Amino acid sequence: MAIPKILLYYVFTPLADPEAVRLWQRDLCDSLGIRGRILISRDGLNGTVGGDLKALKRYVRKTRDYPAFKQIDFKWSEGTALDADGQSLDFPRLVVKVREEIVSFGAPGELSVDAGGVVGGGRKLAPAELHQLVAERGDDVVFFDGRNAFEAEIGRFAGAVVPDVANTREFVAELDSGKYDHLKGRPVVTYCTGGIRCEVLSSLMASRGFGEVYQLDGGIVRYGEAFGDDGLWNGSLYVFDQRMSVDFSDHTSVIGHCAACGEPTKNMLNCLDLSCREQLVVCPGCVAEAAPACAAHATSLSSPSSIAG
Numbered sequence: 001m002a003i004p005k006i007l008l009y010y011v012f013t014p015l016a017d018p019e020a021v022r023l024w025q026r027d028l029c030d031s032l033g034i035r036g037r038i039l040i041s042r043d044g045l046n047g048t049v050g051g052d053l054k055a056l057k058r059y060v061r062k063t064r065d066y067p068a069f070k071q072i073d074f075k076w077s078e079g080t081a082l083d084a085d086g087q088s089l090d091f092p093r094l095v096v097k098v099r100e101e102i103v104s105f106g107a108p109g110e111l112s113v114d115a116g117g118v119v120g121g122g123r124k125l126a127p128a129e130l131h132q133l134v135a136e137r138g139d140d141v142v143f144f145d146g147r148n149a150f151e152a153e154i155g156r157f158a159g160a161v162v163p164d165v166a167n168t169r170e171f172v173a174e175l176d177s178g179k180y181d182h183l184k185g186r187p188v189v190t191y192c193t194g195g196i197r198c199e200v201l202s203s204l205m206a207s208r209g210f211g212e213v214y215q216l217d218g219g220i221v222r223y224g225e226a227f228g229d230d231g232l233w234n235g236s237l238y239v240f241d242q243r244m245s246v247d248f249s250d251h252t253s254v255i256g257h258c259a260a261c262g263e264p265t266k267n268m269l270n271c272l273d274l275s276c277r278e279q280l281v282v283c284p285g286c287v288a289e290a291a292p293a294c295a296a297h298a299t300s301l302s303s304p305s306s307i308a309g
Contacts, residue, residue, distance in 0.1 A: 002052045002053070002086050003053040004053075004078070004079030004082045004088060004089075004090070005051070005052075005056050005078065005079050006048065006049070006076070006078070006079045006090060006243075007048065007049050007050070007056055007059070007060070007074050007075065008047075008074075008077065008194045009045075009047055009048075009072050009073065009074045009194075010046040010047070010102065010103075010194065010195070010196040010199075011044050011045050011068070011069055011071065011073075012044040012117045012118050012199060013043075013045075013068045013069070013115060013117070014042065014043065014044075014114065014115065015044065015068065016042075018040045018041055018098045019098055021040050021045070022038075022098050024066075025038050025045075025047075025096050026096040028059065028062055028063070029094050032059055033051055033052065033055055033085065034050070034051040034056065034059055034088070034094065035088045035090075035091035035092070035094045036049030036050055036094060036095075037095045037240075038095070038096045038097070039102045039103075040096070040097070040098050040099070040102065041098065041099050041101055041108075043101070043102060044102050045069060045072075046103060046196055048241065049094075050079045050088030050090045050091050051082070051086070051087060051088050052082060060074050068115075073195075073218065075194055075221045075222065078246075080242060089242065090243055092242075102196070103168060103196050103199075103200055104167075104168050105168050105169060105171055105172060105201070105204070106169040106172060107172050107204065110203070110204060111203065112203075118200065118203050121198075121199055121202045121203040121206065121213075122188075122190060122198070122203070122205070122206060122213035122214045123214050124214070125214050125216055125217055126217050126222075126226075127216070127217075127222060127223045127226035127227060127231070130216060130232075131227075131232070133187065133189070133214070134232065140186055140187060141186070141187050142161060142186050142187065142188045142189065143156075143159060143160035143189050143191060143232075144160065144180075144188050144189065144191070144205075145161065145162045145163065145192075146197040146198045146201045148165060148167055148279075149163065149166065150268075150278070150279040150280075150281075151238040151279075153255075153256050153257075153281050154235050154236045154245060154254075154255065154256035154266045154268060155233070155234065155237050155238065155255065155256075155266075156234060156235065156255075157233055158234055161180070161183070166278070175205060181209075184209050184210050184211060185211065186212065187212045187214065188205065188210055188214065189214045189215070189216060190202045190213065190214065190215045191223075192220070193220055193221060193237065193238075193239070194219040194221050194222075195215065195217060196219075198215035198216065198219065199215065201215075202214070202215045221237070224248035225248075227248075228249040229247075229251055229252050229253065234255055235252065235253050235254070235266065236252055236254075236256075236266040238268060238279070244267075244268045244269075245266050252266075254266050256268075257281065258282055258283035259280055260283070260286040261283060261286055263285070265282070267281065267284055267287070269287065
């Protein structure tokens with residue numbers, strides 16, 4: 001029986017010909033029946049793909065054959081299912097694109113990358129090292145969420161600072177606003193899903209005078225693998241595919257609350273308006289009452305009958 005799996009991965013490394021890499025990656029995925037989303041730029045590669053276990057193992061081997069990608073850290077997770085052709089149902093199609101940035105902060109001119117990765121980023125902490133830092137520095141340690149604010153609604157580190165950003169491009173303005181300047185004298189640990197956003201965010205923070213910046217190596221995914229729900233993480237992890245969220249154990253806390261009725265839930269859905277990328281925390285019961293829309297596309301989210309826009 002084919003086993004559905006998902007790979008999350010990235011690498012920052014200079015690429016002389018991103019378009020050639022795009023064509024190679026597209027053809028490789030097509031030949032293996034792999035779906036997902038891969039972004040390539042002159043600074044590296046960023047992907048999330050799903051498919052049959054055997055196909056993904058071959059994809060990993062072939063991708064690591066390229067010298068610049070030899071050290072990619074591939075993170076594995078369970079997929080939902082495969083269709084009759086053996087392709088992942090977690091991704092509707094394969095998208096492979098060349099972009100100015102492999103993670104869109106809107107600040108390509110600020111990023112410096114060499115063969116060793118991002119230059120000037122925060123010090124990387126393995127999950128156990130993060131616990132050691134907290135044990136040594138206590139409440140002085142600041143957890144700084146490097147994701148979109150809606151992702152933190154269903155899961156985050158205890159006491160984390162969650163910037164009010166709807167997308168990654170808003171982080172630069174947030175940092176430049178001065179609202180976090182009071183944290184510049186404290187140890188700040190940035191974290192995100194798999195680590196890529198913090199590679200950039202920590203470098204942006206360091207260049208703005210944050211003197212002691214760290215990044216959780218491997219992101220929440222690696223932390224969850226190490227400590228599950230028995231450490232400093234609370235709730236579910238939002239993911240950008242058909243699964244919507246993943247849990248790290250059989251006793252995951254539910255910290256999200258339905259935008260309509262207020263009941264605890266981790267259920268997340270896209271806004272009803274197809275032009276909107278907003279994500280909503282809405283319990284299954286309220287979804288059954290009416291299709292959800294965000295506040296910008298609905299008169300109110302105060303009752304199940306008024307969720308629809």
